Amino acid sequence: MRAKQLVLCAMAAATLGMGILAVPAAAEEGIYVPLLTYRTGPFAGSGIPIANGMHDYLTMLNERDGGIGGAKLIIEECETGYDTKKGVECYEQIKSKHPVVVNPYSTGITLQLIPKAAVDKIPILSMAYGLSASADGNTFPWIFNPPATYWDGLSMIFKYIGDKEGGLDKLKGKTIGYIFFDGGYGREPIPLLEQFAKDYGFTAKQYPVPAAEMQNQSGLWLNVRRDRPAWMIMWGWGAMNPTAIKEAAKINYPLDHFIGVWWSGSDDDARPAGHDGKGYLALNLNGLGASYPAIQEIMKYVVDKGKSQVDSKDRVGENFYDRGVYNSVLVAEAIRNAQHITGKKEVTGEDVRRGFEALKISEARWKELGLPDFAAPIDKVSCSDHNGHHSAYMQQWDGTKWVKVSDWIAPMKDKVRPLLEEAAKDYVAKNQPWPARTEPCDKSS
Amino acid sequence: MRAPSSEVLAGQVLLSVENVSLSFGGVKAIRDVSFDIRKGEIRAIIGPNGAGKTSLLNVINGFYQPQEGRITFRGETREKMRPYAAARGGIARTFQNVALFKGMSALDNIMTGRSLKMNRGFVWQLLRHGPALAEEVEHRRRVEEIIDFLEINAIRRVQVGRLPYGLQKRVELGRALAMEPDLLLLDEPMAGMNLEEKEDMSRFVLDVNNHYGTTIALIEHDMGVVMDLSNRVLVLDYGRKIADGTPDEVKADRNVIDAYLGVAH
Amino acid sequence: MADGTAEADTFPKLLIRNAQVRGLRPAIRHKDFGIWQTWTWAQVLDEVLAFSVGLDELGLRRGDKFAVIGANRPRLYWAMCAGQALGAVPVPVYADSVADEMAYVLDHAEATLAVVEDQEQFDKVLAVSERLPKLLQVFYDEPRGLRDYDHARLKSIDEVQRIGRQALAADAGRRARWQQSVAQGKGSDLSVMLYTSGTTGRAKGVMLTYDNVLISAQNGNTYDRLGESEEVIAYLPLAWIGDHIFSYAQSYVAGYCVNCPETGETVVEDRREIGTTYAFAPPRVYENLLTTTMVRMEDASAIKRRMFHYFIGVARRWGEKILNGEKVPLHARLLYGLGDFLVYAPLKNRFGLSRIRVSYTAGEAIGPEIFSFFRALGINLKQLYGQTEASVYIAAQPDGESFPDTVGKPNQDVEIRIAENGEVLFRSPGVFVGYYKDPEKTAETKTPDGWVHTGDAGFIDPKTGHLKIIDRAKDVGRLIDGTLFAPKYIENKLKFFPNIREAVAFGDKRDFVTAMINIDIVAVGSWAERNNVVYGSYQELAANPRVYEMIERHIEEVNRALVEEGVMAGAQIKRFLVLHKELDADDGELTRTMKVRRGLIGERYAPLIKALYEGATEAAIATEVTFEDGRKGTISARLKIRDVKVAPVAAALEKAA
Amino acid sequence: MDLLYQIFIDPFVQMGTAPDLLVQTLWEGLVGGVLYSLIALGFVLIFKASGVFNFAQGIMVVFAAMSLVSLYGLGIPAFVALALTFAIMLALAWGVERLVLRPLVNQPDIILFMATFGLTYFLIGFGELVFGGEPKVMIADQLFLPRGAYDIKMLGGFVSLQKIDIAATVIASLMVAALAVFFQKTRIGRALRAVADSHRAALSVGISLEQIWVIVWFAAGIVAIVTGIMWGARSQVEFSLQIIALKALPVLILGGFTSIPGAIVGGVIIGVGEKLGEFYWGPLLGSGIESWLAYMIALAFLLFRPQGLFGEKIIERV
């Protein structure tokens, strides 16, 4: 009986608590940059290094430069657990604090936020994920997904394959397998894949991996063994990646004919396979390792001071950590642009949107940032093109670490762009009434 | 003792069981039993534990399917029957171990007994107004008559799980009565009761028979009760019929004394 | 309404009037089949009409007596009215009487037919039917179980009404004839015969006329300003004058609604549902309420218990004053308001007394604790003194003049006189005609000029002008100096102290009053615990000097109270002792109903009494006791005897004046 | 027609034309099946002895594997770490008995089921807090689990038997056998079985109910350790591994919640059935049907045999 009364009291207190939390925390001076991250849940393995990279670079800017252009960055993580519902909740929570940009870091969450962005006047940066069609700046003025879309990625993989095969026409009659995470993310490249299959005359075999079966792929790889595809392409995520690499090795599939997209190339993906995984290829958008000056500065200003959440220094400079850094560089540069365009110190979401449209990171600028040759120059983002279709390169697992094995590969923009614009049109058609772009384009940039 | 009135003895047969056999796996529960129940009578079924009494009731209301034999109820002969059809045909039943709906009030339990008689459709049920409410009220009235009859007014809102055993039995009888059955099967209605409760229950059984004219078949261990209540008695032993007749006849029957009463001495 | 009785001087006439004046208002409800079945006055008239005509068809004639047996059910009340419409006289019979008693009443009253509730009552009648040659027919309300009975002389009320309706339908003039028959009745006609269960001898049939009953009812209504919007619960026996007045006569006169509970067990819930505004209950009902309240509060959590007792304290301090409309400081009002929200109103809600306007207790003395508890909650509890022979009303407490130890002022049109020997006599319009077929007893009770002996001794309290009843007149004795000595009155005063469980007072034909006290082991035990008094047994505790001191203080208080009441001032307790053992029914010292057997105690404890009057300070006693397992043994002890201060008489009297 | 061909003829043609793949499929099915059996056994043990449908079995697997790997990561030798992991699982079993089961004794099944959900949540939060959310590599080598494969040429092709799978099968079979023996032959085992029938019967054997619960939960913990090592070695150790437990549920409906042989045979049937289905019929539906195929197999089976694989026909009594 006592316990019951206690619980009743606790419930009353909790109800009160719910009332109280409606009061938002007092706003600090500065530019508010929320980070939607996931350090928990089934995809935490991929989420943690990215979150660390994003967080640490921005912290470094605060520590080293006192923020951007004299304005301090207020960095706040919101845990999504890669769960769409929690992500939306995070968005609602941060919305009132006037974020200048939102990084959803989940295709599912991005999709939810796309329609809201224009209404709430908050730019969304979905870096090389999310809705490929959102690269169309005329339709999606508030969404940015540089440096490349999935379709770009697929085209780059085919360029690489073509290179190895001695021409894409050599694919005629062959089979190419596509193993993918069974969800929006994994399904997105399929239209282009099918078009390629038509164009180059190969058979595309699909191997979907449902979320519940990520670690149980043996049956599926038996199919691969039967179908004997010449190349395997993977759009995997989380636990699916290492399992796939191991399974591929198990059936003696030649791993140097197994290529993953940039989300299937983390150190954690290949490490469990160890030497068995030697030869596995994956696209990458960013440089590897911690030797870049900027990353060394992160070490100095953040990690060494215990302001980072990385559990060991070795993990700084891992592929996905650097991916997080890349993401933050884009954010920082956009903010810088916005300050430059408006002349204000404390910019708003609307300003940063203009900053993104003016995004330019030349080779020299990369060097200036302390990240020489870290990524392909960002030079094609514009008002109409929110992606830019920039290049990536191929990396290979040597048994213990990733090694860059190709030059920058440019995507087949001619194949991708029409598809993309069509997709954007389709999106608009299905989401009538969709607001037309009213935001003016800055001529200056 | 309740003398079988000539009216009942000469009465029309309501249910007749012919050569029924039932077995589970290798175990024979009922072996070639035939008997009948006449309209308006109180028919007792007695026998030692494991004699197959409950199984016989289960066969009558379709819960078990006998392997052999036929059952004729109200002139209709059948070999197989689903419990639903039996209920619809007018056979109601109480159970040896009270089988009430424990989470519901006494009132709701008895109301449930009227499910068969209620037929307002789903949409009306959703609205719970108009015809559905009228129907509900009409049946509530009937149920209240039963509640009044069984003198359980004070407990109608009590969740039956919390009632003492004797009252639970009474509610269960109420639920069976709510079906307005032609044939009421009572499986040890007085088991586990004290003398006073037994007297009450006996009175109710007689009143039911008398007031509603319901034909009753009952299993009971208390011989005194059986002799007082019933018009005719069927005696089973090891799944076999060993005697059938008026209480007096049965009491004098050699087989019964040997097989049944003999056990007690 | 005042004119009501003038023209409508019988029950049937009142019914017709009510059906006209307030035909759509509820007249009677019965919780049956799970809901409150309600009849308006017009409907009641219709039912009674059919019933009455049916009875007529079945041979009930003017002047016939008919029995009404059963619990409080609408149709039994209607039966009375239906019979009265024909000029027949209803004789309500206690439903719990055994067949033998029933046989006596029915035989004595020469009932020609009986209206019974159900099979149970009918079986009783049937069992004695050969002793009742005059009883021709029986009608029943509840058909269950009666189907197989021989219906030659047995009918259901439904059937009677059906016959009545048929007759009405068949003959257009039937209704008018019935109305004529109603009109024939007049106020001086015999209305009802109520059998009082005397403590000795056979029950006597008290004959009351319409005027007796209805004028009394009218006076009662006026006294308490009862109108047609009252709700009462009818749960006391039909055959008792109280129910007859409260649930029948006053309702017909005032036009208020009577509610019949579903069963005896559900009275409390039914009362809560209805929310009675006017109630009557013997003291034990209130006592039970208070006891169960306290017992249940013991199980409540500490905080709630403390809150409860705190606010009950507040209520005891201010509640009665507020109820009596006295001036009370604002903070007390606020505190009482808070208490009302937290405790009093919820309590009243649980009791079903939230809407109560007038609540009477009568029959016996009520403990002042109990009385003031309910008053403190804001319930207008009052005392009433009445008798069958008076059609209830003799005296009652007016609003705002409630005292735990008086029974109030004479009711309207009632005169009261105290006889030489202290017996209370009264004269009123409600005074009965006589005992049926018993002129001797009638003459004993009723003087030719209309005064009735109540058999109770009492006096008019000089301070309040209220009547106080002290004892049965025959039990009242006198000291040698002639002072009135009412042992029960004194004992009751003593027993109102929780520490005193039992008290026996002596004094008849003696010089002064003494008392033997039994302590209450629970109350005194917990007192001992609180005050670090160590004791090993009952006997030890009883002999403890501090216990003696405490008892002595209580007795002094009683003495002071006696002085204030004047008449009893000379009968103060001068000496007392505390008994070493509990008076026990197993030893024959108490009756099974826990009444003191004075005579037996006097014999058994003769040495003690002797010591009390001889001035000794100690006395030895050995008593035989019966243990719980049935063995017998003796307890012997030396008991101390103490003198008590006696309050000065004159001073007190002056103060009272 | 074509569809019918693809459903009814083609798969069998394929089996005939590439028998090596059939054998490989069966082998994969067997390996998967044995591992399912192992998890199912964890469920059965607990259900049998305490009537609890232990939803936390999955997180226990992760918890065990995480503990093992993390302890090793602290520099503790592999086998010492293994021993410590056993101790941790024992502590967990004890804690569960103390804090969850005992206060909930005599509650309806569904309540206990829910409590294991709460336990799951707690262990997820606790585990992530302690071990971090990053995936970890199972210390297979350090535990002397073999690597590599035997490629056996046969039937015009080859069948590849992973050494780790062989090891898993052997170890799992040994575990199953050991548990079966434990149940059948030892005093405690008999008490466990008695508990399933009536709680009082167990007391008469002289073992308290509480002890029995600790024992079964510990046994389930051991099962979890083994499962964790095996599955962990096949991919990596991370929290998403807990969904593996869901794979064992169809085994339970098939084999029955209380039958040890049911769990074993059911596991193999499900394992093999799902691999065959995925391999031969899956492509018809676009592959990836494993997630529900096992359930469908179990359901289809139930329609014909509601009492499960080894259950006896239930005679309902009134």
Place this chain on the structure above:
Amino acid sequence: MLYREVGQYKTTYEADHAIFPLLQDRIGIAVILAIAFLFVPFTASDFVVNSMLIPILIFALAAIGLNLLTGYAGLISLGTGGFMGVGAYGCYKLATAFPQVNILVPILLSGFFSAAVGVVFGLPSLRIKGFYLAVATLASQFFLSWCFVRVPWLVNYNVSGAIEVPTRTFFGIPITGPNATATTRYLVVLAVVVAMTWLASNLVHGRIGRMWMAVRDMDIAAELIGIRLYRTKLLAFAVSSFYAGVAGAMLVFLWLGASEADSFDINASFLVLFMVIIGGLGSLLGSYLGSVLILGLPIVLRTLPGSLGVPLNSATVEHLQFMIVGALIILFLIVEPNGLARLWQIGKQKLRVWPFPY
């Protein structure tokens, strides 16, 4: 304490059969409704409305659905997520196929799709019971999840594989899509949920509710008094799935605004089951309480350190939140296995008998 039952008597069965026979309860409900409809929309912040009130209401509806099945008919289901998904996808198909139709129509009609699917997957309940059935319903969950991903027709061949909710208006006010304000959507959700709660309450208080409970409490006896088990059970599945379907449709159309298949995965099923058990089996009120607790508690726990100024990083908060939620679930079950509704009932009973303890 607040209850004054004196004088509340029933003279008709209609009144006696009322769902809230006590006047104070009726007043309480009226006050709550008034607050919900008239007060909250003007005072609550967007965050509270969007992140708490709307999902709590929607999940409460799903929980009511499951409660009808599990709490009333005694059939455990772990397929609620899937049935919600059927509603969502069904609604999407209807809304895009008939864009001119008022959006509320497809939202409500979508329930019929899930009802049909529910009946199909409820078929095993005729042969199996208890946990066996629970596990069998998982089959529907996994199969439906698979369908949502695998059947592109369901998402109108959207490349993203997700449902995107178009803007639809109601008397000129947008109620779905990004332009619909949180308050508008809240009011629509509230209206639907309240109406459907009322219907559910009608259902369970009548013949059908009694039949469900009879089957739950003692199916053999129910059969022998003439209740057709298969009809009753399938009806329970149908109604339950209908509620889940409408909840799913609202989840996407009135809350998330866009959705992938993973919104309707097994976690959604478990979440709803939690609500039902923690809230109280066989209680509609419990469904609400369960929803409030299961959805509200994490948000409170998550925002509490921040608003108290305790510097904890978001991951740790998340971990702690998991631990606390898990521990609280166990604690609740230990303290009151019959759920919050029972606690409420006890509380109410205490108020009714106040100041007495019983």
